Amino acid sequence: MPGGDPAPEVHVDTQRPGAARPAPSARAKPRAADKLAKLGLTRDLDLILHLPMRYEDETTLTPIDNLLPGQNAQVEGVVVASEVTFRPRRQWVVRVQQGEDELTLRFLNFYGSQQKQLAPGARVRVRGDVRGGFFGLEMVHPAYRVVEEGAPLPQSLTPVYPSTAGVSQAYLRQAIANALERTPLPEQLPPGILNDALGTSANGALPSLADAVRLLHNPPASAPQAALVERSHPAWLRIKFEELLAQQLSLKRAQAARRRVSAPRLPDVPRSDGLLARFEAALPFALTGAQQRVWREIRADLAAPHPMQRLLQGDVGSGKTIIAALAAAQTIDAGYQAAIMAPTEILAEQHLLKLSAWLAPLGARVVWLAGSLKARDKRAALAQVASGEAQLVIGTHAMIQDSVEFARLGLAVVDEQHRFGVAQRLALRGKIATTSDAGSAVPHQLMMSATPIPRTLAMTYYADLDVSLIDELPPGRVPVLTKIVSDARREEVVARVRAAALAGRQVYWVCPLIEESEALQLQTAIDTHQQLIAALPELRVGLVHGRLPPADKAAVMEAFSRGALHLLVATTVIEVGVDVPNASLMVVEHAERFGLAQLHQLRGRVGRGQAESVCVLMYATPLSLTAKARLQTMRETADGFEIARRDLEIRGPGEFLGARQSGAAMLRFVDLVEDAWLIEPARQAAEALLRDDPVGVSAHLERWLGAREAFLSA
Ligand code: ADP
Ligand code: MG
Secondary structure (H helix, E strand, C coil): CCCCCCCCCCCCCCCCCCCCCCCCCCCCCHHHHHHHHHCCCCCHHHHHCCCCCEEECCCCCCCHHHCCCCCEEEEEEEEEEEEEECCCCCEEEEEEEECCEEEEEEECCCCHHHHHHCCCCCEEEEEEEEEEECCEEEEECCEEEECCCCCCCCCECEEECCCCCCCCHHHHHHHHHHHHHHCCCCCCCCCCHHHHHHCHHHCCCCCCHHHHHHHHHCCECCCCHHHHHCCCCHHHHHHHHHHHHHHHHHHHHHHHHHHCCCCCCCCCCCCCCCHHHHHHHCCCCCCCHHHHHHHHHHHHHHHCCCCCEEEEEECCCCCCHHHHHHHHHHHHHCCCEEEEEECCHHHHHHHHHHHHHHHHHHCCCEEEECCCCCHHHHHHHHHHHHHCCCCEEEEECHHHHCCCCECCEEEEEECCHHHCCHHHHHHHHHHHHHHECCCCCCCEEEEEECCCCCHHHHHHHCCCCEEEEECCCCCCCCCCEEEEEEHHHHHHHHHHHHHHHHCCCEEEEECCCCCCCHHHHHHHHHHHHHHHHHHCCCCCEEEECCCCCHHHHHHHHHHHHCCCCCEEEECHHHHCCCCCCCEEEEEECCHHHCCHHHHHHHHCCCCCCCCCCEEEEEECCCCCHHHHHHHHHHHHCCCHHHHHHHHHHHHCHHHHCCCCCHHHHCCCCCCCCCCHHHHHHHHHHHHHHHHHCHHHHHHHHHHHHCCHHHHHCC
């Protein structure tokens, strides 16, 4: 057991808040104060807002002969026996008597000091889950407290706080009680703001902050425990609303600060002889309504005097690339450089091919910048970027980490930004802001993501970004037919691949994800490739995986793109952004190992052309319930938002978005799924407060975030 403290569940204290309260100045030992600081509890306010995770009910006693197995109960009795036995393993067995009745306590871990406390004759209150044992009813590892006969029962539920080893519950309770005692919590929000935001139904229903925290730290025995534990009690709603309000205020402030920074002006009135005008006249297809709308939003942002920070969301295949190309053209027309970055070389290379095909014939100078370039080529590319000769620079994110200097960077596009956590996003943002020589102006930034996130999440996670949405697929797409097939039918699947390939269509075969071992995953891909070559001798079969040298990777992708390969065996490196319209069949092996978002991304590689496309999800038995739910979702819907919504349900928001995003780091109490309905009211209240009450804004942020705010909006 870590630390010198016994298990935190063991109550050996006799002081409780509500009982004889020691002087408020009860001084912490410095060591304990350090530990509190580690929990982030430095101010009294931090302690006050350190709210219980749950409660224990020590307000009642149950007679031993009323106990039922399965019940959680507190009983009082006198220790009549205490012995350490060794069968079936070392354990300490205590028998507690109450009148005629006895209860057995069983401890598998214990200290000598505990044995001394619970020596025969000691009166003890124990609380735990009752179960039927060999010698009658028993409790395993109950919490206990040695008491005097007739000691009063607590009048309120006992809070249990989040803690770390070394800070006992008793210590936390005392520190919090002291903080509550000496800290007045005057109402800081203008009266009515809560009711306005939450509607009249909540009129008067929410307690003041002071009442809410007092209740949560010290709930009367009559308080509805379920509502406290589920955090649906009005006191919790008050807390959550305040927390969300602080988060929205903080993010909105960061956004406002951004508007005070200047950016390159990229006028949105295209010159008739300019790149943009000529590109728009020569577009390879008509933009969808949704593409036109987001393009209007983005071109207006680029023309504004402060840096754009816009997230362009659009489902797989919705056509985000052309929007990036248009934005690049507007940038180049104004005499600035544009950069497009992708998370993998495969994807970056695809962008290079596509954007070069669109823009180079119109005279744009496009430069490729990737880690795999030979030193000499890289030097040449860097020189063109630095001199300003390169107008459009395409590469991986490595581009921005390297010692790249742009002459006049006007726009940075980050594709598939959902692959990056907030730390990377901020680092990138910082680097973009300083990498250009364009005076003090900060380049515009466009982030593109194919992980559609529900609106409520977008509002909290990305409240510091503007969001554009492409909610429509290009016309003529035939929906992908999804089949779920047991891998016992692998031969049939292989036969199907042969038939499709011989009919002139191209096929992806996605190898299983093996999270534990990259080496194993690689080996599996190589083996699968060999097996499929043997099984399909009449086909040309390629292999692409993450460990392939970039030049080989590019060569394989290029061969597949131009139709020289029938079948491409691949690891998830093809998950992101690969675009080969003639590929219309995809087989995913061990589909049960993939997450929903990943399957959706993978499936998005087919259904890009006119041919009817099929995605075969092969699974191995036994299937877990969640894996089954995932596969069914894939069969039932192709809508990225619907899939995201279900994914959120299955996994919860933390995992859903991968690395924690800045917005969520501010939320301790709000559950983004359960409490989604509170977000919009909090956002509206934040707007009202920012408009009408700047002093209130500062006070609220100070109360909720204290020193953390500077860090979070960095
Ligand atoms: P994603 O949003 O996943 O990055 P892409 O930009 O790769 O999607 O576009 C997917 C495919 O659809 C590409 O082949 C692209 O050229 C094509 N496309 C995009 N917009 C349209 C459109 N308006 N009409 C027809 N095809 C389009
Ligand atoms: Mg894309």
